[in-house]
Amino acid sequence: MELKFSNNTLSLVNKIIKRYPEGKQKSALLPVLHLAQSEFDGWLSPEVMDYVASLLTIKPIEVYEVATFYSMFNLKPVGKNLLEVCRTGPCWLRGAEDMVAHIERKLNIKAGETSADGNFTLKTVECLGSCGSAPMLQCGANYYENLTEEKIDQLIEKLRDKGVRSSYLKSVEINS
Amino acid sequence: MRKLLLEHISEPGIETFDVYRKKGGYASVEKSLKTMTPDQVTEQVKASGLRGRGGAGFPAGMKWSFLDRKSDKPRYLVCNADESEPGTFKDRYLMEKIPHLLIEGMITSSYALGAKTSYIYIRGEYMYIVRILEKAIEEAYAAGFLGKNILGTEYSLDLYVHPGAGAYICGEETALLESLEGKRGNPRLKPPFPAIAGLYASPTVVNNVETIAAVVPIINLSGDEYAKIGLGKSTGTKLISASGHINKSGVYEIELGLPVEEFIYSDQYCGGVWKGRKLKAVVAGGSSVPILPAELILKTAKGEPRLMTYESLSDGGFISGTMLGSGGFIVMDETTSIVKNLYTFARFYHHESCGQCSPCREGTGWMEKILHRLHHGHGRKEDIDILVDVAKKIEGNTICPLGDAAAWPVASAIRHFRSEFEECVNNSMKVKELVH
Structure with a gap:
């Protein structure tokens, strides 16, 4: 086609x-x-x-x-949900590494990999401007902030099978 | 403490045109378009002493005055909303909570510069804010504040939001313009500066979100009145993004001149260091500025109280001072590994180097690699000196300031916390880890 x-x-x-x-x-x-x-x-x-x-x-x-220059563009297939966890200084200070480790255990993947069911890809990213509400992750256009292991568990259940993509389409539709 | 930008931030519905307008919004557009010439608006901004809020602190009115007004090409105002400096999230807060303040600032500033088309270049990760801004712009068009013959005057303006796609370097103004032209974000060689040949080789001014927003109170109050707020050459108010090991993180609007100690410990601001711990260090102006240990951030080397101003924070130069930068205020408690924190920054700059200049492309990679082994307990005796040497060789040897931004944190961390680095070399594998 x-x-x-x-x-x-x-x-x-x-x-x-x-x-x-x-x-x-x-x-x-x-x-x-x-x-x-x-x-x-x-x-x-x-x-x-x-x-x-x-x-x-x-x-x-x-x-x-x-x-190939901009980090938001994926040049390989990704899972239905791309979980992007910030790992830069301010997020690290507030426990970002623990959040990454928790997601890795929970989904049985390493950062950069996609879960076997194709639902989740985990990626570590650099500062997303959420330093005051760290640790955080982005999925689609949404920011999930002040993360705890419990919040991540709930989020993963909520997102499973759904698929959240960037909402640029919705954004520009307003002024069309 | 007087607020000029966030005064109405808690007002329910302030993100809508109607509520914003009821609270006095768009008065600066009415005042400037109906009673002032574009040059008079620029004169007010000059008189205000406003300095660029993105990090460099260059006088905004002077930047405007460089714009080539004789050229027959169209002129552009581009708002830099690519906020990506680690520790900085003030523009995000402003755009999300009170988007019309930016739109109003864009209209008033575009009028002053004679721009008929203006763009807000926003980092792609802030996609949900693109939606907020598009809605605010739509409302402004509907109310006659954008489009043809604004408020019945001769002045017309179109305003568009343009998303980036994940690249710290696009916060550098010429990289931003390249990106806006649909290219890789490689900074340009200067001169020519954007004021002469910027977007599409036309005269262009690029200003940070907060800078453009500050034009609104400047026009409403007058430049002279605005200049009375703050301290000395640090006029007005500044948005500070507070993060790290504090009780109350968030965005605070402060009058420049506030003592740093008050900012950290007052319940009105950060509310002190979390978990009852002691203050170890602060990065006061976003990840790029030199880190300072507790004693030097609270007091200058001369023993004077350190103030939140461009001048006081840089007192002592890079030996014992730092910079106000973007106002990204990152606080570290006594348990923090300075080496590990620096490693995350070095990794960041290596990731974000555009690769155009070899000192930065190669040097940031070396610094990351050396810090990785230091932090993991595989440090070598010569590593600390190599780090200092590499940082020195990057500084000043690149087209854009990303190289300096990568070098300064390394040089300052070693200057003030050398013993921690030595410990990483001497006691391999016994590296302090952050206790959560």
Whole structure:
């Protein structure tokens, strides 16, 4: 089947492109890659990147070099839920390592891996600006803060089988 | 303590246009567009003494005055909402709780600069705030504060939110502009500065969220009145993000000049060190600024009380002082391993180096690697000197300040806590771990 955004997303893409001066449609690359990642299973395959290049009339290499630079873009498949635990200084001071270890035990995976049922991928990330409510993790667009082992247990049960993706689509729909 | 930005933060519904407007919101837009010329607005910002709140502390009015107003190209105002400096979360708080303050600041500032299109570049991880800002912008358009002929004047402005995608380096203004053009976030060689050739090679001003928000009270009060708040050249109020081992973490708006001791121990602010423990060290302005031990953060080397101002925090230079930076105030109690904390920072900078300049690309990796082995009890005798040497060789030798930002924490931690590093070398495997 040919890779294609839904009509709704396509009209959003066109509206986003209009936010930038004529001929500067490449500026829409990061927003459109966010849309692509949330629409196509949470990661950017080479096919998806080529498709985005064609939409913005830029060369595929211009998409690859950008997609590989920014840490939010996943270049490999991820679980239905991507759990991103902050590990930088302020979160470490408040016990982030214990939270990572707890998730690793609970899901029987190491950071960087996906659980056998495909429900969860665990990733450690750098500062997400939640230092005052540390430790924290992000899943989709949501911040889960002041974490404890109990809170993580509840969250994992809540998210299991659901799948939470970034909500950029919802964000831009408001002004469409 | 006077509040200029967060005065109405607890008002229910302040995130909506209606409540914000009822509380006096958008008055600065009315005042500037209807009664002032763009240059008069800039003059007020100059008179206010406002300094960039993102970390560098450069006078905002002066930055505005550099903008090439003779160019026939369009001018842009870009808001830097890429807040990524570890320990800093004030812009997130402001945008989430009172988004219209930023929108109002953007309109007033865009008017002053003659920008017809402006962007808010926000870090991609703050995606839920993108939604909040998009809604606020929609409300502002509906109320006639954005779009064509704002408030019936000749002035028109379009404002858009642009999400990044996870890169600390995009907080550097030229990397941010590259990113906004749809490229990798590699900082540009300067000159030319953005004021001459910024976004799409057009004259551009890039300002931090808090800086732009502060333009609102400056116009409402007048620059001279704003300058009376604060202390000396540190005018106005500052948002401080307080984190780490304190009883009450969060974002506090302080009048510049507050004693550091009061900020840490007063119940109005941090409420003291948690668990009844003693203060060991503070990183006062985000992870990039030099760490100071308790005695030097509370008092300067001359024995004077340390104040929350640009000048007092930097008193003593890098020998015994630090910087106000972004206001990311990270507190460490007596159980903290300075080596381990530094390791997390070094790992951060290595991860975030864009890779363009070799001293930073290679040096941050070496520092992370050496700190990793020190912290894991495999330290070698020469490691401490190598760390100091590498930090020195990065500093000042890169296109952008990320290299300095990576070097300063290393140099200062060793300067003030050398014995802890030596302990890691001498007593391998006997490294202090944080007790939770």
